[in-house]
Amino acid sequence: MTESLLINLSVVTLFLxxxxxxxxxFLGKKFPKIYLFELVVLAAALVISCxxxxxxxxxxxxxxxxxxxxxxxxxNVAGIGTLDFEIGVKIDNLTVIMLIVVNLISFLVHLFxxxxxxxxxxYTRYFAYLGIFTFSMLGIVITHNLLMMYxxxxxxxxxxxxxIGFWFEKKSASDASKKAFIVNRVGDIGMFAGxxxxxxxxHTFTFDKIFAQISMGNLPFGSTAWLTAAGILIFMGxxxxxxxxxxxxxxxxxxxxxxxxxxxxxxATMVAAGVYLVTxxxxxxxxxxxxxxxxxxxxxxxIAATIALTQNDIKKVLAYSTVSQLxxxxxxxxxxxxxxxxxxxxxxxxxxxxxxxxxxxxxHAMHHEQDxxxxxxxxxxxxxxxxxxxxxxxxxxxxxxxSGFLSKDGILAGTLAFGKLTGYxxxxxxxxxxxxxxxxxxxxxxxxxxxxxxxxxxxxxxAKESPFVMAxxxxxxxxxxxxxxxxxxxxxxxxxxxxxxxxxxxxxVVPQESRFNFMKDEFKAEVTPVSTIVPLQVITENKVNxxxxxxxxxxxxxxxxxxxxxxxxxxxxxxxxxxxxTMHWAHYPAMILSVLVGGLGILFAFIIYQWKKISADxxxxxxHALYYFSNNKWFIDELYxxxxxxxxxxxxxxxxxxDNTIVDGVVNGAGHTTKFVSKLSGLFDTFVVDGxxxxxxxxxxxxxxNFKRIQTGKVQTYLILVLFAVVILMFVLWSY
Amino acid sequence: MLTxxxxxxxxxxxxxxxxxxxxxxxxxxxxxxxxxxxxxLNSANINFVAFARFGxxxxxxxxxxxxxxxxxxxxxxxxxxxxxxxYKTFSNVNVDEISNLKx
Numbered sequence: 129m130t131e132s133l134l135i136n137l138s139v140v141t142l143f144l145x146x147x148x149x150x151x152x153x154f155l156g157k158k159f160p161k162i163y164l165f166e167l168v169v170l171a172a173a174l175v176i177s178c179x180x181x182x183x184x185x186x187x188x189x190x191x192x193x194x195x196x197x198x199x200x201x202x203x204n205v206a207g208i209g210t211l212d213f214e215i216g217v218k219i220d221n222l223t224v225i226m227l228i229v230v231n232l233i234s235f236l237v238h239l240f241x242x243x244x245x246x247x248x249x250x251y252t253r254y255f256a257y258l259g260i261f262t263f264s265m266l267g268i269v270i271t272h273n274l275l276m277m278y279x280x281x282x283x284x285x286x287x288x289x290x291x292i293g294f295w296f297e298k299k300s301a302s303d304a305s306k307k308a309f310i311v312n313r314v315g316d317i318g319m320f321a322g323x324x325x326x327x328x329x330x331h332t333f334t335f336d337k338i339f340a341q342i343s344m345g346n347l348p349f350g351s352t353a354w355l356t357a358a359g360i361l362i363f364m365g366x367x368x369x370x371x372x373x374x375x376x377x378x379x380x381x382x383x384x385x386x387x388x389x390x391x392x393x394x395x396a397t398m399v400a401a402g403v404y405l406v407t408x409x410x411x412x413x414x415x416x417x418x419x420x421x422x423x424x425x426x427x428x429x430x431i432a433a434t435i436a437l438t439q440n441d442i443k444k445v446l447a448y449s450t451v452s453q454l455x456x457x458x459x460x461x462x463x464x465x466x467x468x469x470x471x472x473x474x475x476x477x478x479x480x481x482x483x484x485x486x487x488x489x490x491x492h493a494m495h496h497e498q499d500x501x502x503x504x505x506x507x508x509x510x511x512x513x514x515x516x517x518x519x520x521x522x523x524x525x526x527x528x529x530x531s532g533f534l535s536k537d538g539i540l541a542g543t544l545a546f547g548k549l550t551g552y553x554x555x556x557x558x559x560x561x562x563x564x565x566x567x568x569x570x571x572x573x574x575x576x577x578x579x580x581x582x583x584x585x586x587x588x589x590x591a592k593e594s595p596f597v598m599a600x601x602x603x604x605x606x607x608x609x610x611x612x613x614x615x616x617x618x619x620x621x622x623x624x625x626x627x628x629x630x631x632x633x634x635x636x637v638v639p640q641e642s643r644f645n646f647m648k649d650e651f652k653a654e655v656t657p658v659s660t661i662v663p664l665q666v667i668t669e670n671k672v673n674x675x676x677x678x679x680x681x682x683x684x685x686x687x688x689x690x691x692x693x694x695x696x697x698x699x700x701x702x703x704x705x706x707x708x709x710t711m712h713w714a715h716y717p718a719m720i721l722s723v724l725v726g727g728l729g730i731l732f733a734f735i736i737y738q739w740k741k742i743s744a745d746x747x748x749x750x751x752h753a754l755y756y757f758s759n760n761k762w763f764i765d766e767l768y769x770x771x772x773x774x775x776x777x778x779x780x781x782x783x784x785x786x787d788n789t790i791v792d793g794v795v796n797g798a799g800h801t802t803k804f805v806s807k808l809s810g811l812f813d814t815f816v817v818d819g820x821x822x823x824x825x826x827x828x829x830x831x832x833x834n835f836k837r838i839q840t841g842k843v844q845t846y847l848i849l850v851l852f853a854v855v856i857l858m859f860v861l862w863s864y
Numbered sequence: 865m866l867t868x869x870x871x872x873x874x875x876x877x878x879x880x881x882x883x884x885x886x887x888x889x890x891x892x893x894x895x896x897x898x899x900x901x902x903x904x905l906n907s908a909n910i911n912f913v914a915f916a917r918f919g920x921x922x923x924x925x926x927x928x929x930x931x932x933x934x935x936x937x938x939x940x941x942x943x944x945x946x947x948x949x950x951y952k953t954f955s956n957v958n959v960d961e962i963s964n965l966k967x
Binding site for chain 1: 885888889897959960962963964
């Protein structure tokens with residue numbers, strides 16, 4: 129397989145779901161069975177992306193395959209010259225892995241929905257929406273520039289809006305969709321501003337060109353502060369999309385959408401887009417930006433976990449757990465554990481999709497009952513769902529032998545290393561605390577739902593296991609939550625193929641002084657400074673200065689330029705070798721600690737909910753304030769309601785008053801004046817102008833009436849007239 | 865003894881002219897109207913001849929009178945042809961009933 133073929137295949141994968149969307153949305157009314165086309169298309173996309181991933185990771189491992197073409201150009205822009213807007217595809221290892229994750233989960237969710245959504249009155253439209261979502265998500269994954277990223281970013285926002293509000297007859301659903309859309313816009317404004325900072329300075333949206341400029345020491349407006357600002361602003365987009373504090377409020381509400389949608393969009397793929405965005409801009413993040421990102425991630429994971437402890441809606445618990453895990457990934461990126469953040473993105477996508485689909489299966493079996501207080505004992509009725517749910521719960525809790533253990537352990541090791549090097553120990557402390565809470569609330573969920581005695585006998589009697597098309601995706605996703613797919617060694621993810629050869633931390637391009645300075649005094653003596661890292665200039669300079677000549681002619685009609693980066697340097701250097709080194713040191717302590725805290729969390733869950741040694745109600749009473757606080761989601765929604773929203777409403781009320789009285793007054797005044805003037809002019813018209821016209825007509829009529837009498841038609845009358853005329857003429861002439 | 869002078873001729877001519885006008889205006893029958901026209905022409909002839917006799921014009925007055933007579937004959941021929949056509953169209957020759965001209 130050649131590189132051009134890979135490029136072509138990626139474009140084909142991108143447009144297949146769009147084709148599915150178009151066909152299903154336009155033919156859905158006429159042929160209700162057409163939704164099957166969407167499934168076929170998704171299956172094809174999945175197969176193609178698997179082939180791509182196999183070839184990419186086998187033959188082009190670590191190589192960035194980039195194809196770009198000029199979308200449109202502005203020639204002779206004042207002070208700049210030619211502004212070239214490019215569109216293009218960048219296929220690196222991350223891309224192909226994400227392609228598989230997105231297509232696989234999307235396909236399984238489609239399959240699951242066939243049964244879950246059965247009988248819905250907008251059945252085909254649902255599949256069409258899933259198609260446009262998959263298209264936009266794939267667009268985010270394969271694009272090589274910020275402009276296209278932003279476009280697809282908004283498209284996933286749109287499809288998320290459409291799917292959250294899919295049952296728009298419900299007020300809560302339509303409200304939730306609006307909330308999601310608006311909250312995301314807040315983040316996107318920041319992202320847009322960040323993109324514009326970069327574009328103003330570098331006149332390009334393409335990632336690699338921007339990074340090349342930065343690595344040559346060409347900073348935005350000449351200062352690292354602007355670079356930090358650009359990084360944080362673009363990260364704001366991720367804050368919105370990945371539901372980070374303070375914009376996390378939309379995600380729990382988004383659970384109003386159909387459950388498979390929650391699995392696909394609000395757990396596995398779209399919310400991970402924010403994390404993916406940060407991995408894309410990772411190399412240009414300064415130490416300050418990364419520190420802020422780490423703090424936001426840590427804080428988000430903490431508050432979401434505390435809220436999840438006390439929720440009673442099965443989907444709400446999972447939603448907050450998603451927010452918490454996304455916070456984990458963001459925190460991991462912030463502390464520099466890039467590879468583990470992406471690894472956790474992948475593993476989390478599988479086990480969280482499995483959790484959501486399993487919860488969908490439970491909800492389906494319980495006839496749309498979501499309250500876990502009314503469940504219980506479902507293990508006997510739903511054996512398959514129980515085991516898949518249990519396996520993915522084990523994975524999210526970080527129990528050894530699961531995929532979640534590997535990635536979570538890596539993240540925790542990363543935070544530990546960060547704590548050791550910088551002295552900010554609160555970040556690893558938060559990480560471990562959240563790990564414990566995660567294990568606790570996830571097992572609380574399992575025990576309350578599946579163990580014990582049924583609390584709603586009637587619903588329990590009618591519950592029955594889901595059919596094959598629903599169970600199959602669950603099983604596939606549960607199987608993918610085991611360690612064996614990622615590494616042969618269940619306690620050492622580093623040795624697995626994913627981390628040892630597929631995901632490499634890229635070299636930062638920010639200037640020396642704004643990288644993390646891990647050289648606390650005690651380490652300074654023993655570590656060589658960061659300058660030993662091979663700078664990126666070598667790779668990137670020639671790419672910028674001489675536009676790529678070695679264009680490969682591809683089978684496509686449009687000429688696609690293909691160029692490549694040089695092989696990345698072998699060693700897996702993060703910000704300094706020190707960090708890498710410390711992470712290895714932190715590996716075993718992190719593992720032991722995470723198993724310990726996870727086990728502790730699980731133990732507590734069993735003590736309280738399974739064996740009932742401690743009454744949950746009494747505990748809640750004892751810590752009434754905390755319980756109240758957590759159960760009400762830290763009152764963040766209320767806070768926004770009373771500050772931003774109230775403020776916005778106030779402003780809009782003032783503005784509406786201004787509009788209604790002053791602006792409308794001016795307009796109405798103008799209207800009244802015009803009306804008056806036109807009335808006057810109307811009067812003038814009716815009486816003067818029309819009067820003249822009518823008078824003329826009347827006069828000629830009068831004259832005509834009187835003169836028509838002489839026209840008798842009789843010869844003799846005329847003769848008499850002539851005679852008179854002659855006589856008169858004669859008299860007249862006579863007088864001269 | 866009364867000598868016949870120019871004045872007498874002119875008076876006769878004027879009487880004839882007036883009779884002609886009267887005929888044209890009062891008669892209904894187109895033929896009678898034509899006869900009125902002939903009277904007017906003849907009153908003019910009398911004037912020509914009278915002025916030629918008492919003036920110093922030689923014979924030119926008589927000559928003009930002869931022309932007028934010839935012309936009157938031609939005119940009568942044409943007018944009678946018109947009257948015949950009118951009769952064909954309207955089945956009568958009364959000029960006061962033929963008022964198509966006003967339409």
